[in-house]
Amino acid sequence: MIDSGSTFAEYRRLLFTIAYDLLGSVGDAEDVVQEAWLRWDTVDHAAVANPRGYLVRIVVNLSLERLRQLRRAREDYVGPWLPEPLWTTEDVAERVTDAEDLATGMLVVLETLSPLERAAFVLHDVFGFDHPEVAEMLDRSPSAVRQLVHRARDHVRERRPRFRAEPEAARQAADRLMQAATGGSIEGLLEVLAPDVVLYLDGGGAIRTALRPITGAEKVARLFGAIGPDLPRYELVWDAGTRRAIGYADGRPLTALGLDVADGKVTGIYGVLNPDKLKHLAENKKFGRPSTKPAGTWEDRPTDE
Incomplete structure (x- = not known):
């Protein structure tokens, strides 16, 4: 039975x-x-x-x-x-x-x-x-x-990209992207972004952001280079093998990023900023620790530690 x-x-x-x-x-x-x-x-x-x-x-x-x-x-x-x-x-x-x-x-x-x-x-x-x-x-x-x-x-x-990135290649690309962004390095961003990279930002009307996808390495690099150094205290946690990261400030989720990586270059960036879509992460104790890093610091920390 x-x-x-x-x-x-x-x-x-x-x-x-x-x-x-x-x-x-x-x-x-x-x-x-x-x-x-x-x-x-x-x-x-x-x-x-x-x-x-x-x-x-x-x-x-x-x-x-x-x-x-x-x-x-x-x-x-x-x-x-x-x-x-x-x-x-x-x-x-x-x-x-x-x-x-x-x-x-x-x-x-x-x-x-x-x-x-x-x-x-x-x-x-x-x-x-x-x-x-x-x-x-x-x-x-x-x-x-x-x-x-x-x-x-x-x-x-x-x-979809013809080439699927290996987890380690995707991880390295994500690290290079965030290091360049938090350092305000336009040159570093251009090195890791594909020429036709597309950035999608989902604020859902609750967070003011671009209402249309942003296309092209120059435009995306300028945006990341401008906001990266001014980011608050945070941690970005890499979800091993899945090309996703999350940013927190004082234990509160601020953004979640998804990346498309092909041939060692970031071809797509998907940023969720809508608070309603991040609420279920707030109770996740694995991510809910306030950052001890200085403002504008990228920390690559696997979730399976």
């Missing part, structure tokens, strides 16, 4: 990760997982031959419903919309494997797909479900799912 609680706990990380990759929101993903538990708790578990597939289907359908609602709201969003930063903590479900980690830039690209294309791509290309499994989850035929995955894959390839 299936123990409903232990079975759900076994797959909870998987369910949360799928929901997050479909929604780009920590809070919405947690809500979806909670609703999935409530539904799972009421079914006849003895009649469920494949609990994993059954639970994933519940989460996918709930996520698609939520995604359609969110998309209408995001049309009125002030400035660029970026996904909420996700860090591996005790309070937020961990990623299932490193291979399933989607960089911020990828999540931004997935926002341009239709809900069904996004679901098919995430389930098939990210989590490795085969076409018949995805077809059952999406209530589509396997051939229809193949078409969805094919269209999504082509779309992603057009918009």
Whole structure:
């Protein structure tokens, strides 16, 4: 006989990760997982031959419903919309494997797909479900799912860098970027920024910032070079292997950065400044320590210390 609680706990990380990759929101993903538990708790578990597939289907359908609602709201969003930063903590479900980690830039690209294309791509290309499994989850035929995955894959390839940076290369690029920024070194920034780098800043109307992406190494370098030396006391914590960093001042999250790195150059910078998208980080004790570094100092500190 299936123990409903232990079975759900076994797959909870998987369910949360799928929901997050479909929604780009920590809070919405947690809500979806909670609703999935409530539904799972009421079914006849003895009649469920494949609990994993059954639970994933519940989460996918709930996520698609939520995604359609969110998309209408995001049309009125002030400035660029970026996904909420996700860090591996005790309070937020961990990623299932490193291979399933989607960089911020990828999540931004997935926002341009239709809900069904996004679901098919995430389930098939990210989590490795085969076409018949995805077809059952999406209530589509396997051939229809193949078409969805094919269209999504082509779309992603057009918009993502051809070269995936190794974690250490990405780490070095991030360190060089922040060292140059906090030192106000335009020359140093130009050395690490790709010529066509794009900077996205998400203030959500709560923080005054650029309402459109900033393109080009010269423009991005001038902006970083101007604000870097004046930054308050802070720490930037590198989330090992995932090209993300977070800045705190006095234990309060100020910004979260996601980087695209290709061929040793930073090709995309995604800065979340919207306080509503950083609230879930404030209670993360791993990041909540006030900085002991002087103003404008970059500290590269892995999260797995």
